[in-house]
Amino acid sequence: MNLKKTLAALAAAATFSGAVAAEELSVAATPVPHAEILEFVKPQLAEQGVELDVKVFTDYIQPNIQVDQKRMDANFFQHQPYLDEFNEGRGTNLVTVTGVHVEPFGAYSSKIESLDELKEGAVVAIPNDPTNGGRALLLLQKAGVITLKDESKITATPRDIADNPKDLDFKELEAATLPRILNQVDLALINTNYALEAGLNPSEDALVIEGSESPYVNILVARPDNKDSEAMQKLAAALKSDAVRDFIMEKYEGAVVPAF
Numbered sequence: 001m002n003l004k005k006t007l008a009a010l011a012a013a014a015t016f017s018g019a020v021a022a023e024e025l026s027v028a029a030t031p032v033p034h035a036e037i038l039e040f041v042k043p044q045l046a047e048q049g050v051e052l053d054v055k056v057f058t059d060y061i062q063p064n065i066q067v068d069q070k071r072m073d074a075n076f077f078q079h080q081p082y083l084d085e086f087n088e089g090r091g092t093n094l095v096t097v098t099g100v101h102v103e104p105f106g107a108y109s110s111k112i113e114s115l116d117e118l119k120e121g122a123v124v125a126i127p128n129d130p131t132n133g134g135r136a137l138l139l140l141q142k143a144g145v146i147t148l149k150d151e152s153k154i155t156a157t158p159r160d161i162a163d164n165p166k167d168l169d170f171k172e173l174e175a176a177t178l179p180r181i182l183n184q185v186d187l188a189l190i191n192t193n194y195a196l197e198a199g200l201n202p203s204e205d206a207l208v209i210e211g212s213e214s215p216y217v218n219i220l221v222a223r224p225d226n227k228d229s230e231a232m233q234k235l236a237a238a239l240k241s242d243a244v245r246d247f248i249m250e251k252y253e254g255a256v257v258p259a260f
Contacts, residue, residue, distance in 0.1 A: 022051040025231045027220075028063035028075040031056050032196040033248070033256050034218070037100070038076060040247050041238040050231045058176055060129060064221070068092045073226055074235070076100070077193070079216040081131040081154050097227050098236040099217040101248055102257045103192030105135050106206030107143075110183045115143055115207050120166050122186035128172035130155040135216060136189030137161070143208045192255055203254040217259040 025045075029035040035056050042052045055072065057063050063075035064086050078086075080096060087094060112118065126136035134156040140146050147163035148156050158170040171185065178188045179198030192202050202209055210216075220239060222232055238244065245258045 022046065022049050023231045024051045024053055025074070025235060026053040026055060026072045027235070028055050028057050028066050028072045028077070030058065030060075030063075030077040030193050032193050033101070033103070033252060034076045034193065036251070037239065037244060037248065041235070041241075041244060044238050044241075044243070045234060048234050050234050052235070060175060064090070064092065064094060067094060067221065067223060070223070074220060074222040074232060076218070076220050076239075078221065079131070079218055081135075081216065082129065083219065083221060085129070085131050085155065093224060094221050095224055095227050097220040097222050097232060098240060099219050099259050100239045100244075101218050102210075102214050102216060102259050103218060103255070104202060104206075104210040104214055104257065105132075105139055105189065105191060105216065106195065106202045106209040107136075107139065107187055107189050108182060108195065108200060108206055109187045111186055113207070115145055115187075118145070118166055118168065118186060121169055122166065123169045123171060123184075125171045125173050125178055125181060125185045125188040126158075127175040127178065127189065127191065129175065130157070132175055132191060133157055133172060139189065139208060139210060196252070196255060201253075201255060 027038055029038055035054050038052060038054045045052050060078065063077050066072040067075050074097065083094060083096065086092065127133050131154060134154045137146065137148060137156045138154065141148050141151060146161050149160050149162040153160060175191050176194055178190045179194050179200065182188050195202050220236055226232055240260045248256050248258050
């Protein structure tokens with residue numbers, strides 16, 4: 001083959017390679033259900049030229065930091081109130097791409113079978129981040145256990161409790177640790193992703209659980225500079241597909257609810 005033909009062949013090969021090269025999209029996620037849902041859509045995205053790289057995290061801080069510092073393209077683990085609080089507290093500017101599902105928040109116990117059985121001075125563990133801690137207190141208020149000074153404050157803390165008839169002892173702990181200390185407290189308010197990881201079935205094991213009207217939709221989050229990229233929008237569309245709706249409903253049996 002002469003030089004001219006060789007160069008032409010190389011150029012054609014380069015063009016072909018560029019045409020089929022997949023664009024990589026890295027997403028930080030907590031294990032259940034977020035990473036599982038992302039793994040489910042991975043083959044669909046591959047067919048569309050997007051190579052999805054899912055990195056699993058077990059906390060609620062690093063996924064946002066990784067995206068903000070451009071170490072990851074997006075994350076999928078949180079709801080809007082948490083993102084708003086994070087942006088305000090950390091000075092970040094992360095944005096919502098799309099909402100995907102709701103994980104109804106619940107109260108669990110290994111010692112009692114009903115909230116009516118809570119004794120005077122019982123120890124109640126709630127998440128120590130403002131939005132999920134407030135979410136826990138709002139759920140207990142809805143169940144008639146306590147009353148808050150501001151009955152709609154989503155960032156309420158135990159200091160915002162106006163009426164605590166049973167003088168419950170509230171312990172604010174990292175959300176991820178709550179399933180592990182369930183047998184050490186009388187009641188624990190646990191995010192559904194951590195409940196599922198611990199083998200709890202929210203629809204069966206929770207003593208009280210949020211209804212489908214929950215405003216805490218879990219969202220795909222990115223930065224302003226990449227939220228509208230073609231790959232990101234393909235991921236957003238895949239996460240709101242009929243296939244994902246069916247996957248969520250069949251796999252989680254009410255513990256996770258599609259929000260689309």
